[in-house]
Amino acid sequence: xxxxxxxEGPVTLSEEAFLTxxxxxxxxxxxxxxxxxxxxxxxxxxxxxxxxxxxxxxxxGFEATxxxxxxxxxxxxxxxxxxxxxxxxxxxxxxxxxxxxxxxxSLTVIx
Amino acid sequence: xxxxxxxxxYKIIEKRQSVAFWCNPISGHATLYWYQxxxxxxPKLLIQFQNNGVVDDSQLPKDRFSAERLKGVDSTLKIQPAxxxxxxxxxxxxxxxxxxxxxxxxxxxRLTVL
Numbered sequence: 001x002x003x004x005x006x007x008e009g010p011v012t013l014s015e016e017a018f019l020t021x022x023x024x025x026x027x028x029x030x031x032x033x034x035x036x037x038x039x040x041x042x043x044x045x046x047x048x049x050x051x052x053x054x055x056x057x058x059x060x061g062f063e064a065t066x067x068x069x070x071x072x073x074x075x076x077x078x079x080x081x082x083x084x085x086x087x088x089x090x091x092x093x094x095x096x097x098x099x100x101x102x103x104x105x106s107l108t109v110i111x
Numbered sequence: 112x113x114x115x116x117x118x119x120x121y122k123i124i125e126k127r128q129s130v131a132f133w134c135n136p137i138s139g140h141a142t143l144y145w146y147q148x149x150x151x152x153x154p155k156l157l158i159q160f161q162n163n164g165v166v167d168d169s170q171l172p173k174d175r176f177s178a179e180r181l182k183g184v185d186s187t188l189k190i191q192p193a194x195x196x197x198x199x200x201x202x203x204x205x206x207x208x209x210x211x212x213x214x215x216x217x218x219x220x221r222l223t224v225l
Contacts, residue, residue: 004153043115044154044202044216089153096212097167099144101153 002027006090006102013080013109021075021105023090031092033066033073038087080109115217117203123223129191132220136205145178145188146202154202160186198224
């Protein structure tokens with residue numbers, strides 16, 4: 001079946017530290033991969049996406065590369081800020097349907 | 112551009128009662144989704160509409176949950192009767208049409224079943 005497994009949290013980092021949140025997937029077809037972010041008190045927002053193998057999605061300094069060989073889509077940022085504190089969700093979809101989300105990773109960045 | 116609207120934002124009911132949630136997607140968005148997000152978990156897709164037809168409702172507990180999308184615009188999700196385990200945030204999302212289009216989420220309705 002289809003599923004997403006992401007790194008357990010919570011994660012606490014100091015400002016300007018390097019961030020990696022691991023995400024691996026299992027899919028029966030050719031999925032598109034997404035990272036969503038949920039800031040405190042707000043709804044889910046798309047952070048970045050990649051629709052085929054070796055694509056790199058990027059936004060707001062965050063990056064993730066679609067790795068078919070390792071079935072992974074790890075989220076990275078070189079220097080986190082306090083404003084990046086949020087819950088991050090990895091997700092996949094098959095042909096734009098059948099969306100599957102991971103359990104979320106809570107990130108807290110301290111000054 | 113207005114976002115996805117949901118109401119109510121919060122609802123508290125007793126078990127065995129009924130409840131309904133309403134969603135108004137972004138204008139022109141053909142695809143509409145309802146998700147259930149239990150505390151500490153990721154969203155789980157309950158049902159997907161394309162215009163007013165159901166594309167996927169394989170994870171909708173049909174003995175107690177129902178959803179409709181009249182005229183391919185607004186949608187309502189109903190739970191009857193509610194159970195304690197239905198306590199969750201119910202999220203509505205919409206998408207323009209193509210598979211690679213972005214999903215836009217509403218703020219959600221937080222349901223507490225006592």
